Amino acid sequence: MDLADGLLDHPYDVYRRLRDTAPVHRTAGPDGSPAWLVTRYDDVREALADPRLSLDKRHAAPGSYRGLALPPALDANLLNMDPPDHTRLRRLVGRAFTPRRAEQLRMPIRRTADRLLDALGPHGTADLIASYAAPLPITVICDLLGVPDEHRRDFREWTDALVAPDPARPQAAKEAVVAMLGFLTRLLADKRTEPADDLLCDLIAVRDTDGDRLSEDELMSLAFLILFAGYENTVQLIGNAVLALLDHPEQLAALRADPSRIPFAVEEFARYDGPALLAIRRFPTEDVTIGGVTVPAGDTVLLSLSAADRDPARFPDPDRLDLGRDASGHLALGHGIHYCLGAPLARAETEIALAALLERFPELALADGDLRWRRSLRARGLLALPVTYSEKTPEILRAGDELRPWRRSPPGRTVAQEGRPCRFRRSSRASSGAWRARNCWSGRRQPHARVTRSTPSGADCPWSRSRRSTSSRAATARPPCSTSSRGGTNSSSTTSCSPRTGTPDAAAAPDSWTRSGMWRT
Numbered sequence: 358m359d360l361a362d363g364l365l366d367h368p369y370d371v372y373r374r375l376r377d378t379a380p381v382h383r384t385a386g387p388d389g390s391p392a393w394l395v396t397r398y399d400d401v402r403e404a405l406a407d408p409r410l411s412l413d414k415r416h417a418a419p420g421s422y423r424g425l426a427l428p429p430a431l432d433a434n435l436l437n438m439d440p441p442d443h444t445r446l447r448r449l450v451g452r453a454f455t456p457r458r459a460e461q462l463r464m465p466i467r468r469t470a471d472r473l474l475d476a477l478g479p480h481g482t483a484d485l486i487a488s489y490a491a492p493l494p495i496t497v498i499c500d501l502l503g504v505p506d507e508h509r510r511d512f513r514e515w516t517d518a519l520v521a522p523d524p525a526r527p528q529a530a531k532e533a534v535v536a537m538l539g540f541l542t543r544l545l546a547d548k549r550t551e552p553a554d555d556l557l558c559d560l561i562a563v564r565d566t567d568g569d570r571l572s573e574d575e576l577m578s579l580a581f582l583i584l585f586a587g588y589e590n591t592v593q594l595i596g597n598a599v600l601a602l603l604d605h606p607e608q609l610a611a612l613r614a615d616p617s618r619i620p621f622a623v624e625e626f627a628r629y630d631g632p633a634l635l636a637i638r639r640f641p642t643e644d645v646t647i648g649g650v651t652v653p654a655g656d657t658v659l660l661s662l663s664a665a666d667r668d669p670a671r672f673p674d675p676d677r678l679d680l681g682r683d684a685s686g687h688l689a690l691g692h693g694i695h696y697c698l699g700a701p702l703a704r705a706e707t708e709i710a711l712a713a714l715l716e717r718f719p720e721l722a723l724a725d726g727d728l729r730w731r732r733s734l735r736a737r738g739l740l741a742l743p744v745t746y747s748e749k750t751p752e753i754l755r756a757g758d759e760l761r762p763w764r765r766s767p768p769g770r771t772v773a774q775e776g777r778p779c780r781f782r783r784s785s786r787a788s789s790g791a792w793r794a795r796n797c798w799s800g801r802r803q804p805h806a807r808v809t810r811s812t813p814s815g816a817d818c819p820w821s822r823s824r825r826s827t828s829s830r831a832a833t834a835r836p837p838c839s840t841s842s843r844g845g846t847n848s849s850s851t852t853s854c855s856p857r858t859g860t861p862d863a864a865a866a867p868d869s870w871t872r873s874g875m876w877r878t
Contacts, residue, residue: 365732368634369676372396372664380648384659386422387734392638392657393647398668398688400648401636401660406693410639410658411439417640418655424638425519425735430538434578435698436586436637446575447698449563450583453501453556459701462497466706469496470713480747482724486739489714490595494588494706502583503548503555508540516585521733541580556583583699590690591703593632593738594623595710600742601626602711603723605678612680613715623707624684628666631689634737636660662688663737720747 363371375382376396386392395401404410414423414437435446452458473489483489491513499509518533545561552558557580564571571579602609612622639658644651652658666687667675690697697703714721724743731738 364634364734365730368663368737369667372661372667373676376664376668379650381650381652386638386657386659388422390420390422390657392422392659393650393652394659394661395647396661396664396668397648398665398671401662401665401688402692404639404647404658404660405636405688405691405695407645408439409642409645411642412437412443412637412639412695413439414640416642416655417657418653421640421655421657422638422659423657427534428538430574430577431534431541431581432578433572433574434582435695436582440694443694445570446579449560449571450556450579451698453559454699454702456701459705462501462702463705463709465500466493466497466709467713469493470709471717474713474717477746482743482745485599485714485742485744486592486596487741490599490710490742491588491592493595493710494591494703497702497706498584498587501555501587502557502580503553504544504557504584508544511536511540512584516589519585520589520736521731524732537581538577541577545577545580586697587699587702589736590632590697590699591706593736594627594703594707596739596742597630597632597737598623598626598707598711599714599744600723600728600739601630601678603721603744608678608680609715612711613719616712616715618680619708619712620704621684622680623704623711624687625678625680625682626707627689628672628682628684628687629678630737631663631666631687632737633689634661634663634734636662636688636691637695662691718746718748721745 375394380395380397380400382394382396384392384394395404417423435443438446470489470493473492477483477488492509495509495513499506499512504512515533515537518529522530544557548558548561549565552561560571560576560579564573564576602612612618636659639660641652641654641656641658643654645654646652647658666672666689669675671686672682672684690700690703722745724745726743728742729740731740
């Protein structure tokens with residue numbers, strides 16, 4: 358079979374038929390060269406960890422599919438190596454992508470996500486791939502490597518030309534490789550002239566002080582691979598996750614109700630519609646048996662990660678998105694010694710991207726129009742994800758809304774309005790009873806929302822006690838106080854409050870308390 362037949366448009370339907378028919382199929386690679394395709398979970402997982410299946414192109418038989426063609430200066434990377442060279446290079450860069458390092462980057466990632474969402478405005482229509490899912494991981498990995506801002510857009514265009522080449526421009530991929538090689542050559546020269554505190558300068562120091570540990574081609578290839586693979590998978594993972602949520606509103610509602618489930622949900626998103634259809638091609642160093650089929654040495658083996666993660670023998674009802682599922686063990690990011698180096702960073706970025714997006718835009722939906730997927734077997738992702746979005750702006754505090762004391766703020770109150778808390782703190786005008794509102798969900802100070810409260814002369818109400826008050830605090834009976842609330846409609850009302858606690862009397866409460874001013878939640 359030809360891999361391009363239906364796989365780009367309906368991959369999971371094709372993989373289902375292939376799994377049901379046989380575990381291994383003779384097929385043609387993206388360039389028409391012969392290859393073997395493996396689709397069942399147990400076979401794929403075992404093959405990913407089989408040391409007899411090499412990534413080194415020197416083991417490929419003549420005429421076999423070899424994957425992306427790159428010049429030697431970019432080809433000496435981890436995706437084309439076996440131990441011990443693979444072990445040596447992975448150890449050099451592994452410390453920059455550990456789970457601990459990913460945790461340290463969470464705050465910078467969140468700041469970047471908030472900045473990108475700020476640029477979208479409070480409501481409108483946008484392409485979430487171009488405006489959010491792509492620039493977020495690009496910014497993170499370029500900051501990690503020390504790539505100047507002015508070159509980041511160019512790099513995105515170059516990788517697009519490699520991952521999903523345009524049939525109308527057959528020379529675009531070669532032009533992108535030449536441009537990338539020239540850019541990285543200049544970047545390394547600049548880093549040697551003006552060293553900085555970044556991963557690329559650390560690798561240059563290793564190369565210049567101990568050439569036996571890292572050759573110049575390996576240095577260049579590592580820089581290329583980290584930039585290329587360091588964000589490409591994350592772009593697809595974020596975009597596919599958002600689309601899955603918008604296609605399954607009941608799952609979206611459940612995740613909004615319990616955001617603490619987002620880390621577990623990311624694993625299900627990766628299983629359900631992962632960032633890559635296929636793992637990197639492999640070449641048997643000897644005849645091997647996969648799923649009862651003998652594959653000769655040197656033939657190309659393609660392992661379908663997406664087909665394996667939809668195998669009902671491993672994941673019951675696999676075509677259903679279930680954020681309550683235990684999706685551990687999925688193969689979307691690989692398995693074995695070639696497991697994705699940047700997996701902890703990709704997970705952190707996706708978790709933060711989803712949390713920030715769902716928090717900022719309670720009203721999020723697909724915009725009109727057909728979705729278009731990238732025409733690539735290397736990456737499973739959208740060309741664009743048009744959405745409509747809007748921030749929610751609560752304006753009314755209704756009688757009966759729950760009021761709770763706020764930690765370390767005795768005179769304060771929190772108002773639970775549709776699951777989104779806000780905090781009322783004493784302002785500098787404490788004696789007037791004015792309060793300042795703060796959005797406690799996001800931690801950002803917002804425009805004022807004043808609720809004025811007047812106290813009858815002589816009353817000692819804890820909601821409006823002056824700092825200059827010298828009245829006794831003995832537990833004596835106090836007269837009730839009245840609360841006046843003025844909103845944007847110039848309406849006012851009064852209600853009584855408990856003399857001891859200052860909490861509203863529900864029986865005497867008005868239909869609503871109105872805020873003058875609004876803020877985002």
